[in-house]
Amino acid sequence: MEKQPILELRNIRKTFDKLVALDDVSFSLLPGEIHGLLGGNGAGKTTLMNILYGLYRKDQGDIYLNGEKIEIHGPRDALNRGIGMVHQHFLQISNYTVLENIVLGTGITHRYTMKLEPETRKVEELCQRFGLPVDLNAVISTLPIGTRQKVEILKALYRGVKILILDEPTTNLTPQEVDALFESLRVMVNDGLSIVFITHKLREVLSVCDRITVLREGRNITTLDRKDASEDVFVRAMVGEQMNIEKSVYFARDTKTFGEVDTTAAPILRLSQVNLISKEGVPRLKDVSFDIFPGEIFGIAGVAGNGQRELAEVAAGIVPPTSGKIEQNGKDVTGLPVAERLRRGLSYIPEDRLHDGFLPKASVAQNLILGVHRQRPTATAASSTGKRSTRKPASRLASTTSKPADRKNPAAISPAATFSG
Amino acid sequence: METLITFLRLVLLSMVPFVLASQGTMLGGRTGIFNVAQEGIMLLGASLGFLVSYQVGNNFVGMLAAMAAGAVFGLLLAYFTTTLKMNQFFIGLSLFFIGVGLSTLLPKLIIGITLSPPLIPTLPEVSIPLLSQIPLLGPILFRQNGLVYFSIVLSLLLWYFLYRTQRGLELRAVGENPMTADSLGINVVRARYWTAILGGALIGLAGAYLPMVYTGTFTEAMTRGRGWLAIALTFFGGWSPLTILTGSLFFAGVEVLAFRAQVIGLALPYQYLLMVPYLATILIMILTFRKARVPAFLGQNYDREKRNL
Numbered sequence: 001m002e003k004q005p006i007l008e009l010r011n012i013r014k015t016f017d018k019l020v021a022l023d024d025v026s027f028s029l030l031p032g033e034i035h036g037l038l039g040g041n042g043a044g045k046t047t048l049m050n051i052l053y054g055l056y057r058k059d060q061g062d063i064y065l066n067g068e069k070i071e072i073h074g075p076r077d078a079l080n081r082g083i084g085m086v087h088q089h090f091l092q093i094s095n096y097t098v099l100e101n102i103v104l105g106t107g108i109t110h111r112y113t114m115k116l117e118p119e120t121r122k123v124e125e126l127c128q129r130f131g132l133p134v135d136l137n138a139v140i141s142t143l144p145i146g147t148r149q150k151v152e153i154l155k156a157l158y159r160g161v162k163i164l165i166l167d168e169p170t171t172n173l174t175p176q177e178v179d180a181l182f183e184s185l186r187v188m189v190n191d192g193l194s195i196v197f198i199t200h201k202l203r204e205v206l207s208v209c210d211r212i213t214v215l216r217e218g219r220n221i222t223t224l225d226r227k228d229a230s231e232d233v234f235v236r237a238m239v240g241e242q243m244n245i246e247k248s249v250y251f252a253r254d255t256k257t258f259g260e261v262d263t264t265a266a267p268i269l270r271l272s273q274v275n276l277i278s279k280e281g282v283p284r285l286k287d288v289s290f291d292i293f294p295g296e297i298f299g300i301a302g303v304a305g306n307g308q309r310e311l312a313e314v315a316a317g318i319v320p321p322t323s324g325k326i327e328q329n330g331k332d333v334t335g336l337p338v339a340e341r342l343r344r345g346l347s348y349i350p351e352d353r354l355h356d357g358f359l360p361k362a363s364v365a366q367n368l369i370l371g372v373h374r375q376r377p378t379a380t381a382a383s384s385t386g387k388r389s390t391r392k393p394a395s396r397l398a399s400t401t402s403k404p405a406d407r408k409n410p411a412a413i414s415p416a417a418t419f420s421g
Numbered sequence: 422m423e424t425l426i427t428f429l430r431l432v433l434l435s436m437v438p439f440v441l442a443s444q445g446t447m448l449g450g451r452t453g454i455f456n457v458a459q460e461g462i463m464l465l466g467a468s469l470g471f472l473v474s475y476q477v478g479n480n481f482v483g484m485l486a487a488m489a490a491g492a493v494f495g496l497l498l499a500y501f502t503t504t505l506k507m508n509q510f511f512i513g514l515s516l517f518f519i520g521v522g523l524s525t526l527l528p529k530l531i532i533g534i535t536l537s538p539p540l541i542p543t544l545p546e547v548s549i550p551l552l553s554q555i556p557l558l559g560p561i562l563f564r565q566n567g568l569v570y571f572s573i574v575l576s577l578l579l580w581y582f583l584y585r586t587q588r589g590l591e592l593r594a595v596g597e598n599p600m601t602a603d604s605l606g607i608n609v610v611r612a613r614y615w616t617a618i619l620g621g622a623l624i625g626l627a628g629a630y631l632p633m634v635y636t637g638t639f640t641e642a643m644t645r646g647r648g649w650l651a652i653a654l655t656f657f658g659g660w661s662p663l664t665i666l667t668g669s670l671f672f673a674g675v676e677v678l679a680f681r682a683q684v685i686g687l688a689l690p691y692q693y694l695l696m697v698p699y700l701a702t703i704l705i706m707i708l709t710f711r712k713a714r715v716p717a718f719l720g721q722n723y724d725r726e727k728r729n730l
Contacts, residue, residue, distance in 0.1 A: 055604075055725070076606035091601040093594050094717075104594055105605030111587035155605075 004067060006031045006194050007052075007083075007163055012061035014047055021047045023218045025061075029163065034185060034195045036209035038202065040238055043215040045198045046088070049165045053085040054078045084156030085165040090148050094141040098134055098151050099123060102158050126157050129191070131184045146177040153184070164188065165196045170204055182208045202234055214238055260295070266330055267291035269315065269346075274324030276310055284310040285321070309351050316348035317341040428677060429561045433569055434634065436673035438463070438627040438644075440572040442651035443658060443665045444579055445623030449495070450660055451583065451596040452613045454502060455720040457513035459624050460648030461520025462494050466628025468524035471639040472531050474541045474632075483541070484629050491625020492618045494520065499617035503610055506722045525641050538638040544568065568630055572666075575623075579662040592616070596716035599723040609723055627651070646699065653702045659714045675701045 005028040014022040022044045029035050037045045050056045052063065054072040063070055065081055072078050078085070092101050099116055102123055109118045120136060127133055132150040140148060149169060156164050166185075170178045185195055185208060197209055205212050206226060213223040214237040221237045269292040276285040284307050292298045300308055313319040315326065317338045326334045328344050359367055442459050449456045456462075466487035474483030494516050501512040532539055544566040553563040583589040594602040595612045603609050627647075632639050654672055658665030679697040687694070 074606075075604045079606060087604075091598070091604045093597045093601055095597060095714075096590075096594070100590060104590060105602070105607050108587045108590075112585070114585045114587070114590070 003030050005029055005064075006066060008064040009048065009052065010062045010064065012048060012051060013059045014044075014051060014056060015059055021218050022051075022058075025215065025218065025220045027213055027220065028223075029194050029196060030211070031194055032189055032192065033210040034189055034197055034208055036205035036212040037196055037198045037215065038200065038205050038212055038234060038238060039215035040200055042217075043200075043238075044218040045200075045215055046167055047218075048215070049085060049167060049196065049198060052078065052083060053165065079159055079161070082160065082162035083165070084159060084161030084163070086149065086152045086156060086167060086169060088167040088171060090152050092140050092148060092151065095139060097137050097139055098143070098154075099136040101140060101151055102136075102155050106159065123154060123158060126154055130157065130187050131180065145172040146174065149173070149181070157188075161193070163194050163196070165198070167198045168200070169197070170199065170201065178204070200238075202231060202238070205234070206231065216240060261293050262295070263291075263293055265293050267327075268294050268296075268329060270325075270327040270330075271315065272325045272327070274311075274314060274321045274326065276307075276314055276319065277322045278310075285314065288324070312348070312351065316346065318348070426557065426560055428681070430565070431677045432670060432673045433561060433565060434673075435676050436669040437568050437572045437634070438630045438647050439651060439654055439669035439672050440576060440666060441568075441627035441630070442624045442648060443654045443669065444572075444576060444662060445491075445620035445627070446651055446655040447620075447658070447660050447662065447665060448579070448623070449498075449613075449617045449620035450655065450716055450719050451592055452609075452616045453596045453599060453716060453718040453721055453723065454499060454613055454617045454620075455509050455513070456495070456498055456617070456620060456624070457510055457652065458494060458498065458516035458520060458648075459627075459651050460644055460646065461517035461524075462491050462621060462624045463520075463628030463631075463644045463648045463651075464524035464642070465490050465494070465520040466625035467631045467643055468527050468628075468639050470625075470629025471541060471632040472527055475539055476531070480541065480544060480633050483633065484626055487625040487629035488622040489625070491621040491623065491628075493621070494625070495618040495621020496614070498621065499614045502722055503613045503617075506724060509720050509722070521642075524639075528639055538640075540637045541632065543635075543637050544633050566634060568626075568634070576662045576666040583662065593716075596718050599718055600725075603723070603725055624648070624651075645695075650698065650702055653706055656713050656715070657705055657709055660716055660719075661714075671705075672698065672702070 007029040009025065009027040012022050012025045012027075013020075025044065025048055027037070027048065037048070039045050047056060051058045052072065054074040054077050063072060065083075070081065072081070072083075075085075093104065096104070099120060103116065103119045108114065108116070110116070123136060130153075132154055134147055134150050134154065138147075140151065143151070153164070153166075169181060173181065185197075189195060197205070199205055209226055211223060211225055212229070212234065214221045214234060216238060224233070270290075272289050274285055274288045275283070278284050288307075288311060290298070300311065302308060310319065314321045317326075317333065317336060317340075321334065324334070325332060328341065328346060331344075333341055333344070359370065362370070442463060446456055446459060469490050470483040470487035472483075473486040474480045477483070498509075498512055498516060501507045502509045546564055547567050547570070549563040549570075553559045555563070581589075583593060591602065591607045592612055594605075595607060595609050599609045602612075628644065631643050631647075636643065650672060654668050655665060658668040675698045679694045682689075682694050682697075683691050
């Protein structure tokens, strides 16, 4: 006999101005399952779940919980009905402790002394039951991403949710952390929870989910049991039939094989004995030296928070090293400003794109030319027309750059913040 | 010895307007509302507090009037920034100018121009039985006017509220990350309104203190920048009630020293001495500003419907 779905979304439609983010999307969640919500960037996965969590208002469609039609006006409604969500960008107070973040907004037993022993016991019990070990007295800002995610899951569990939505939970986790997360998810499901797992990573979906729904461009394409489907079926569903997968730019553009890096060539980037001591006086980088050669993809491994971010910022010239030398194409660039590094052919995609990578309110086109706006094509085009506007050349640049990604937006002039990952 | 006791007594006495105005600023800031109208609200509080006391013949009623005026300004600030989502500095500065204007207009309308300044009785000294008999400490701490005690107790209560109660935890969360607070069902708008209103009331009371303790009358611009100093002090105090209380002692100390130096008759033009508190402030700010802990969302407005922040 078919199980009754615990939650159903029927014919949901949501538009942001002219952009149709969701078009007649339906989704159902069975009790005790891990349901993967799969799709590329901008497919509408997060928008759909934000509607369920009460952060966005839907234009059309209905939500049914245990067969009963409900309205959700805000996160509080969702939480009261046992729906919790772990956002891709964690919603945490960074100068509070783990425990304070977990109990925030809930009724505290000793509310006029803040002696949190009963709460501590309850959270510790949850940590143990679901295999989520966290130091409850640690301050959030000192914790690595993986631990902060555990805190976010604990927040939902502490509120006794029955349905847990995880938005891209594996971003920024190490493979070990991903494995641990999946184990915890299994324990939760055995404990009676139902989980929605949003991701664009196919392998994760196949390894942990019971059923999988694929979204593409705001429509639902298919829902399948994991055992009924191969990887290939999902790839096709995600990217669409019209694309020739084998020759697609995503999967195989260059036939270059490994091992061809010419280490006798002059290095294109060289760091020698780079040291960095942070503002607080903590050493972040110690005697880091390496060469990167032309045509090379140079990986830097390590658990998050061990200096990767600092290394990237030093290499890009955003933070000056305390000592040491950085050479680009054989020339010392250690003291040179970022603009000069960019002019010499360096490009930097920051780890935290939302905060460091772009201007959320500016258009895509403006964001794209930011940084290269001093260089000839844009600068001269703008000045030769006699207008102090960069819109035309910027749009041209944007349309050539964004074509492969096939954005359905009127891309060039939309504010960048309206895009997802 | 006697000089030292007098000095410390005066420091505690002069600390009050700083404490009240800064705690008021701090309270609003804890939910993200950055009030910059202190100078205007204090002047209005001084003017209205004096006028009402003069007309009614009761200082306490005057204080209530000053607090009510401050609360109205706080309400306006909250409404324009939280409901209408307008720029906080723009609104704050507008309120400052309105406050200054009203403070000089009201006495002219109500009392008119007189030959000798109209006077109200200053606040009486309230000796605390037994405690005031302690040598040294007694005269310094326990023979003061009522608002000195009030400002100390208020600071302690605010600290307890912010750091030892559930509501305090929630309130601070609003000023750090309103999106997180909102997602956990905390009413961001309500928190911003009531802290701005109560904060405004405290700033108004800080203004009323000046005619009621120092001069017995209202004179134009009598706050002499204490409202602006209160902002600096709030930063100096790391937006924390107890540090603000100790910081107020320092600011008051500098003020009293500069005043004493004038009385003694140093061979300096008195304008230089008047500068001392402000120079000290600048110096302090340079030394401490980098380390100052500020509510992360200070001065910003929150809009749930906006995609991404």
